[in-house]
Amino acid sequence: MTRARIFFTGVGGQGTLTATTLLARTALDAGLPVTSGEIHGMAQRGGVVESTLLVGGYKSAIIAPGEADVILGFELLETLRGLPMLRRGGFVVGNSEALQPVGVCLGRECYPPLEAVLETAKGFAAQVVLVPCISLAEQAGTAKAANTVLLGAAAACGALPFGVADLTRSIEKYLKPKLVDVNLKALALGAEAAKAGQAA
Amino acid sequence: MGKELLKSEGGDTLLLLGNEAIVRGTLEGGVRFVTCYPGTPSSEAPDTFFRLSQGAPYYFEYSVNEKVALEVAGGATLAGLPTLCTMKHVGVNVAADPLMTLAYVSAPGGLVLLSADDPGCHSSQNEQDNRLYARLGGLPCFEPATAQECKDMARDAMLLSRKLETPVLLRTTTRVNHVRGPVVTGDLPATPYEKPFVKDPAKYVPLPASARVMHKRLRAILDGLVAEADASPYNVESGAGELGFISSGVSRNYLTDVLEEEGLVGKVRLLELGLTYPLPENRIAAFLSACKKVLIVEELEPVLENEIRALAQTRGISVEILGKSEHLPRLGEFSTANVRQAVRAFVGQPAAVVEALTVPGDLPRRPPNLCAGCPHRAAYYAVREVYGDTAVYSSDIGCYTLGFLPPFRAADFLLCMGSSISTGAGFARASGKPVVAFIGDSTFFHSGITGLIDAVAYNHDVLIVILDNRTTAMTGHQPNPGVDTTIFGENPNPVDLMALIRACGVEPVKVNPLNHKATLAALTELSKQTGPRVLVAEYPCPIHARRVGQAKKTLPARVAGDPAACLTVRDNLACPAFAMVDGQFTINAEQCDGCMFCVQLSPDLKPGKKEAK
Numbered sequence: 001m002t003r004a005r006i007f008f009t010g011v012g013g014q015g016t017l018t019a020t021t022l023l024a025r026t027a028l029d030a031g032l033p034v035t036s037g038e039i040h041g042m043a044q045r046g047g048v049v050e051s052t053l054l055v056g057g058y059k060s061a062i063i064a065p066g067e068a069d070v071i072l073g074f075e076l077l078e079t080l081r082g083l084p085m086l087r088r089g090g091f092v093v094g095n096s097e098a099l100q101p102v103g104v105c106l107g108r109e110c111y112p113p114l115e116a117v118l119e120t121a122k123g124f125a126a127q128v129v130l131v132p133c134i135s136l137a138e139q140a141g142t143a144k145a146a147n148t149v150l151l152g153a154a155a156a157c158g159a160l161p162f163g164v165a166d167l168t169r170s171i172e173k174y175l176k177p178k179l180v181d182v183n184l185k186a187l188a189l190g191a192e193a194a195k196a197g198q199a200a
Numbered sequence: 201m202g203k204e205l206l207k208s209e210g211g212d213t214l215l216l217l218g219n220e221a222i223v224r225g226t227l228e229g230g231v232r233f234v235t236c237y238p239g240t241p242s243s244e245a246p247d248t249f250f251r252l253s254q255g256a257p258y259y260f261e262y263s264v265n266e267k268v269a270l271e272v273a274g275g276a277t278l279a280g281l282p283t284l285c286t287m288k289h290v291g292v293n294v295a296a297d298p299l300m301t302l303a304y305v306s307a308p309g310g311l312v313l314l315s316a317d318d319p320g321c322h323s324s325q326n327e328q329d330n331r332l333y334a335r336l337g338g339l340p341c342f343e344p345a346t347a348q349e350c351k352d353m354a355r356d357a358m359l360l361s362r363k364l365e366t367p368v369l370l371r372t373t374t375r376v377n378h379v380r381g382p383v384v385t386g387d388l389p390a391t392p393y394e395k396p397f398v399k400d401p402a403k404y405v406p407l408p409a410s411a412r413v414m415h416k417r418l419r420a421i422l423d424g425l426v427a428e429a430d431a432s433p434y435n436v437e438s439g440a441g442e443l444g445f446i447s448s449g450v451s452r453n454y455l456t457d458v459l460e461e462e463g464l465v466g467k468v469r470l471l472e473l474g475l476t477y478p479l480p481e482n483r484i485a486a487f488l489s490a491c492k493k494v495l496i497v498e499e500l501e502p503v504l505e506n507e508i509r510a511l512a513q514t515r516g517i518s519v520e521i522l523g524k525s526e527h528l529p530r531l532g533e534f535s536t537a538n539v540r541q542a543v544r545a546f547v548g549q550p551a552a553v554v555e556a557l558t559v560p561g562d563l564p565r566r567p568p569n570l571c572a573g574c575p576h577r578a579a580y581y582a583v584r585e586v587y588g589d590t591a592v593y594s595s596d597i598g599c600y601t602l603g604f605l606p607p608f609r610a611a612d613f614l615l616c617m618g619s620s621i622s623t624g625a626g627f628a629r630a631s632g633k634p635v636v637a638f639i640g641d642s643t644f645f646h647s648g649i650t651g652l653i654d655a656v657a658y659n660h661d662v663l664i665v666i667l668d669n670r671t672t673a674m675t676g677h678q679p680n681p682g683v684d685t686t687i688f689g690e691n692p693n694p695v696d697l698m699a700l701i702r703a704c705g706v707e708p709v710k711v712n713p714l715n716h717k718a719t720l721a722a723l724t725e726l727s728k729q730t731g732p733r734v735l736v737a738e739y740p741c742p743i744h745a746r747r748v749g750q751a752k753k754t755l756p757a758r759v760a761g762d763p764a765a766c767l768t769v770r771d772n773l774a775c776p777a778f779a780m781v782d783g784q785f786t787i788n789a790e791q792c793d794g795c796m797f798c799v800q801l802s803p804d805l806k807p808g809k810k811e812a813k
Contacts, residue, residue, distance in 0.1 A: 011566065012568075020380075021215070021380065024215055024380055025215055028213070028215055028382055033382070034215075034381060034382065035346070035347075035379060035380070035381045036379065036380035036381065037375055037378055037379050037380065038378050038380070039322055039374070039378065046566070046568060046569040046571065046776045047566060047567065047568030047569070048566050058457055059345070059346065059452075059453040059456050059457050060450075060453040060454050060457045060535075060536050061375060061378075061379040061380075061381075061453070062375060062535055062536070064535040064536050064537030064538075064554075065537065065554060065556040066537075066554040066555055066556035067536065067537070077563065077564060077566070078566070080559055080563065081559060081563055083557045083559050084556045084557050084558060084559060085556070086556070086557055087555075087556075088555055100779050100780070101564045101565065101566040101567075102567075102569050102774050102776060103564050103565060104564050104780070105770065105774075105776075105778050105779055105780050106770065106771060106774060107780065109562075109564035109565070110564070111564060112560070112563060112564075116560075120557055120559060121557065124557055143790065
């Protein structure tokens with residue numbers, strides 16, 4: 001795969017944009033042309049953050065419904081909300097864990113079950129892989145590395161134009177030295193969980 | 201993105217945000233003076249200048265508002281320095297007064313105005329098209345589409361402005377400011393440019409007699425620029441055939457992707473415009489003459505479309521021109537999806553069928569919310585307790601506009617930056633109802649203060665609550681005139697807000713909004729008075745306090761009693777640190793900022809214990 005539209009969606013503060021930039025740098029290092037976009041104006045903590053990465057020679061930095069080859073969902077509900085962006089035969093790699101929106105906490109709205117993502121995407125997506133990113137990141141050393149867990153999962157199940165080894169190099173090259181170890185651990189845990197999930 | 205932007209030799213490939221690329225481009229154009237008022241989607245441009253400002257070859261300031269920013273910038277270019285002034289589209293309305301005359305007075309050192317427009321209203325109150333300001337004010341206009349073009353056009357806008365001594369508009373849109381892509385850098389200039397000021401009042405003072413001469417000079421510059429636009433490498437033609445497309449700005453990206461995916465590259469004619477005002481008239485005329493039918497692809501207003509229609513009529517070119525009315529919307533932003541449908545209709549193909557999943561329409565929404573520990577939440581809670589629905593709430597632009605949402609519903613109307621006091625005053629005068637006007641510290645300095653002066657002068661009956669969180673939080677924690685701390689340490693010259701209010705003629709009352717009892721007492725007292733009254737609710741934004749290393753270490757709150765008894769607190773505060781786990785109220789220790797406001801509202805909530813964590 002050398003041409004791909006990747007749609008990222010998550011909640012402010014989750015590291016969605018950091019992950020987007022890391023993938024963009026990985027693509028550049030692989031010699032692939034890249035353009036990326038983000039919307040974060042009103043995304044104070046708790047709002048939705050969406051970003052895009054288009055690899056392989058696209059000029060537009062946005063993705064329209066039905067156009068995404070890959071959806072990377074950093075939060076379960078946002079993954080579900082982002083599904084209309086997916087093209088038939090695309091990949092969905094997401095976090096199986098939830099961050100409650102305020103309406104849910106107030107009891108005014110119901111958080112959809114995990115199965116809603118699987119049910120909706122079934123028969124349309126080539127593959128749906130959900131891994132518990134926050135728990136695995138905590139296991140790696142900090143919940144903040146949940147974004148890297150997701151990248152590890154996505155690379156391991158073949159959703160990205162690059163592999164776990166490319167991401168390992170990027171983490172070593174572009175993250176602050178004190179963050180490298182914990183993120184490498186998170187990347188590996190994500191990759192492992194995705195492979196286990198695929199086998200299951 | 202750090203110091204590599206200041207590296208003097210070019211030739212590197214950097215992965216840059218559009219706004220960062222603009223910084224590099226203006227540096228390559230020799231910029232030495234930068235002013236701004238922050239505002240999404242422009243903010244990362246000035247923020248990057250600010251971060252790199254120590255020891256950098258330019259002066260930088262966050263001005264008090266856009267009008268002041270442009271006026272200070274105007275002074276700098278008159279003094280002979282290459283100057284950049286940045287703002288969001290609605291900011292240009294604030295700066296419109298000096299802008300309209302600036303092009304008359306001229307810009308000897310060079311002056312580029314960055315206007316970041318927001319088609320789709322991602323973070324704005326309207327989606328005005330500021331290309332019209334280029335026409336109104338007589339400013340040459342560049343419209344970049346990629347990160348590389350942001351860099352190149354920012355540089356060339358600066359060089360062109362210097363050459364012509366006239367201000368130039370660099371007009372971007374949200375998707376361009378926030379695009380991220382590879383940028384090949386050029387060299388920074390070896391010698392700094394300046395043009396010493398020579399007194400010449402007839403040239404620089406627009407009295408009526410001299411203004412008429414200046415206007416003539418400006419029109420001559422713009423007329424002369426048509427040849428430059430015709431020859432500009434940013435105005436590029438490709439392809440062949442009878443069907444033509446003309447596009448500018450970010451729409452070019454959507455159009456070229458669609459032409460490629462539809463297999464139309466080379467089979468249709470394409471004219472891409474980057475230097476769009478004045479129009480490259482001769483080039484467009486030649487293009488029109490070669491086509492039978494042309495589709496103009498541009499977001500928002502039919503600016504090019506109308507001008508190109510007029511051009512065809514003037515030159516007697518018989519060609520069918522299509523655009524907004526036939527195929528493309530005037531509202532919102534474009535995407536490959538709607539441009540694809542327009543292109544297919546134009547070339548006579550059936551509409552493309554898009555296959556996409558549908559999800560339930562009633563998914564829980566995730567509106568942006570006041571953060572955990574935000575002092576505005578406490579201030580709104582107290583105001584609601586005193587006034588409930590009896591008062592009308594006049595709101596303003598900032599994080600606190602989010603108080604619009606339930607449970608606070610603390611915004612009944614809003615016009616623009618700095619309007620809450622004056623609009624609230626007008627409403628109170630007209631209706632006789634109690635009015636509470638909310639305004640942030642930065643917004644008060646920006647243009648709220650004139651409303652206060654008016655309220656005092658005409659004894660308007662309005663309670664003004666200044667939500668002073670010691671920073672400009674909404675746009676990314678930029679310093680404003682009142683702040684005591686920035687990312688570079690203490691502000692040596694803070695403006696005393698309390699003294700300023702006093703000087704306007706009101707004795708303000710100051711409270712810490714996180715101290716509920718004191719705030720409630722102050723509000724109750726103020727609610728019994730009439731005329732203009734000011735409550736300053738001062739407490740630092742917790743995110744800002746953390747960023748500048750001034751956050752007080754506190755433990756998260758916890759449920760110490762009956763969780764069911766805390767549900768009223770949950771309903772009244774809607775703090776994002778609150779959660780329901782297995783139907784039980786709980787406080788998420790990871791999210792809680794330890795502000796301890798909720799603890800004051802229920803005996804069942806308690807400060808965290810040391811051993812708890």
